[in-house]
Amino acid sequence: MKTYAADYVIVGAGTAGCVLANRLSEDPDVKVILIEAGERDRHPYIHVPAGFVRLLDHPTVTWRYRTEANAQTSNREILFPRGRGLGGSSAINGLLYVRPFAEDIDSWEAAGARGWNFADCLPYYSRSETWTEGSGPQRGTNGPIQVSRVKNPPEICGAVVAAARQAGLEFLDDPNSTTRGPSVWYYQQTRDGRRRSSAARGYLRPAMARSNLIVLTGLQVTKLEMNDTHVTGVCATTAGGELATIRAQREVISCAGVIGTPKLLEISGIGDRDVLDNAGIQTRVALPGVGANLQDHYVVRLGFRVRGAGTANERSHGLALAREMMRYVVSGTGVLTYSAAIVGGFAQTLHANRPDVQFVIAPGSFAAGRIGVLENEPGISCGVWQMRPESRGHVHIRSKDVAASPTIAPSYLTSELDRNTMVEGLRIGRKIFSQPEIARFIVDETVPGRAVESDEALLQYVRENGSTVYHAVGTCRMGEDPMSVVDSELRVRGMTGLRIVDASVMPTITSTNTNATVLMLAERAAQIIRSPQAAGFANQRSTETV
Template sequence: MDNFDYIIIGAGSAGCVLANRISSNPKNKVLLLEAGGKDTNPWIHIPGGYFKTMHNPETDWCFNTEEEPFCDNRKMTYPRGKTLGGSSSINGMLYIRGQSNDYNYWRQLGNVGWSWDDVLPYFKKSEDFQFGKNEFHGSGGPLKVEKIRSTFKVLDLFLEAAEEFGYKKTDDFNNGDNEGMGYFPLTVKNGFRCSTAVGYLNPIKSRSNLKIITKAHIKNIEFENKIAKKVNFWTGDKLNTVEANSEIILSAGTIGSPHILQASGLGPAKLLKDNGVEVLMENKNIGQNLTDHLMLRPVYKIKNLETLNDIYYSFTKKIFTGLKFLLTRTGPLTVGASYLCGFVKSDPHLETPNLQFHVSPASTDLLGKSSLHKFPAFTPTITNVRPTSRGSIELKSSDTRIPPKIKMNYLSTDEDREIAGKSIKIVRKIVMESKAYKDYRPEELRPGINVTDNEQLAVEAGKYANTIFHPVSTCRMGKDENAVVSDQLKVHGIKNLRVIDASVMPYITSGNTNAPTIMIAEKGADMILQQ
């Protein structure tokens, strides 16, 4: 195929969905371009290999943020998937949709067709739920969603401890009301990762009307009279050009999509000119409104309870863990980032929870940069799911092979720092004051039991805090002056160009963002097919 109806830029969480759905019509000739490589690294597919794929230049872009003033002035590592499946191939496989109120708010902002009732059918369409179809879940979709296949007593005790303080248990976080505590549902199939490459792309990659090119690094998009026409991309040192008969769809993610738009002449005029890019159309909001969930990582040492730290430093236990995975597809190797989930309120007057737990039976100093501790400990990570801090993505060169400037501005508002302090106190109460943990003598390694002021707790927590990998909103959807795309995901002021990925979220969802990204792609594909 030498000409295409649709060119999809990025074969990540959204791009693989789009390739599957759009090419389902044999009349549509589709080109899928991915800057990373094929998903052949075996650690991608073993959930416990999560820690082998992040910070690995073969599978991760290994971005870094600018210095973060409220996080000890650190430049944080910022993982993004560099392979088929994108970040769904290196993420924690945690399947959380968010709250119904999230989507109803999108609709209240003027985005027609994006309320909870509007998007629920697309969540269900994408899903193959282990326990079958019901009012909130789908069966037979490309994305397998299963219950967790591993537990630790230290985690079961956390559920008991939380219940002592009125935090109820729940069996389903994905029915629109996610308040409660329980184990995460995972995008795992028979013990292996179910990325969008596995679920959506592998079954259809031999279609005659679909062409997939990996290691295709996008240079820019070309326009004629503000109509998107061509895509220029490198394969090695060779520069290639392809033309789209119908549409170009940008699905390069919250970092990649605004970066490519800016390199193509769309964005803040001064930024573009300063970097030698001719301005096609000024839109000061492209790359702005960057929102992410910051994980605060208090660590608790524990007595007489096994954690992953113990397994990591025991040759015998590691062998047993490997055999358990090989023979029964159970145990720690079937789990990625976290085990326990929880949604609670920092203040009782709030209508819906604003805090999320990701509890892991392991501990380390800086995620991805240091080994597990040599003593039993666990990390009840907690994050503010509705942060008010905002960052930005800005190109640093007209050459997109040079990573953009990523500025997160975590904890930069008084509200975010106040909630950070309150959230640490909630964790502390559950672990240190509960009857469930009393016999196991928990000890707060950090931030330290003597730190009690909310502002100081935010300072101490910021020293070890890290992204929880949920960047959104740099090409946000809407009709107001801060919007980049319409509720049809079309770039304002440009024809034949859509953005379909997490960057279009008008406001961050209350929880993990991979399931919502897949939903956005399902809905975006439907818009294109119905056109």
């Protein structure tokens, strides 16, 4: 058995783990160990922006999760991608950088997460980024993550923007530095030139030369080591079965994500008694909120056949793809630099008093409207999701087996509001694509098709074809009530020596994409952990020599 020791032991090298590894190891007197179950981020598709579509169910760089079948989504098991390896989901996501609405973060404080309001969090959004297009009061210019505009978007994308303006949406030059109402804009990418700017590339790689930071890959954490209610370290195992103990002089910080963190707590005997009893695990700390409150954005796509405009479809096959590959190598431009979408928008349905639907519009279309294989003929797609769903699900272990996937039940569409909003969101998308500026390119609607017109038929399409947008949050939420798992300083309730820093602590989902907010959260957590006030929490440790 191998034994390691450090001041801070970080479990999970995803977005938050990479941020913390960098920031905590800035102090040369502090030793940090970062543990990752996956491997180094060497797969070439990770670094090519458009490569993300080939990674969503990859056998080594994802966990290959599926959701539990649900009657509201036609009893399908839905692919639920989570990154595995350095960078975590920031290494496989669609590169879209969108900050939330101020009201999203303000609602956290209103619900009991003291000090977590947008004004106090804004500096940490800025600190995490280098906005490559200039400076502004809300944008960062010296952060580890490079954020860029899409260069030279295809002509048809400009037509979509013009059509959205005809449909009543305001054009925003920078959606990340302004108050946002119903609007249309171009997505910004976490991209550094031709390469993805993941948390591993931006935060971890520059820090790995530090002698006080150790990065252990290929090591699966199997449980937390505890002395009563104080966490002293973790146990782990390699793929070959070799055991390791990693001890924490100050704290263990779980950054294992919205699935991995509640799983780790429950495997260690921390969680809801009924869940633990059913899994055959003795309860050590009763926290009924562990694994509850799962929230996610559920997306469904409109697809259109087009003419008179180039799209990614015909540029992604045969000789055209070979030319695009050469273009990417020579100039770092072209279709291989595209992310999950190029044009975005916020729309407001009749069910809300502010924007409640987001669009992801890409100059390409997928078979059956589901992200994956691009069609051969020219096409364009418009993804629609509800920004603040009411539906709540859960993540819970099934057994003691650490290798077994937990039950993932997002409970999509269980709220009537969610169902109604998705249907109206599709109608707004159709309205945009019927405007003169874009209609001149449209041959036909391929999915769901013009014949799918009634609310009932549209809802059935939503049920049968929707999927995750990879924005799951909330399974170890922050707050002060009995169902919260961590307090406002991200300390696990009723315990010492253990914090959680990842998307699982978000009380409610942000209206928009979540990666920018995880970066912010981890930046702020690093400052909290390094503050003098944190010393008291860290010093309440076991008398065991570590």
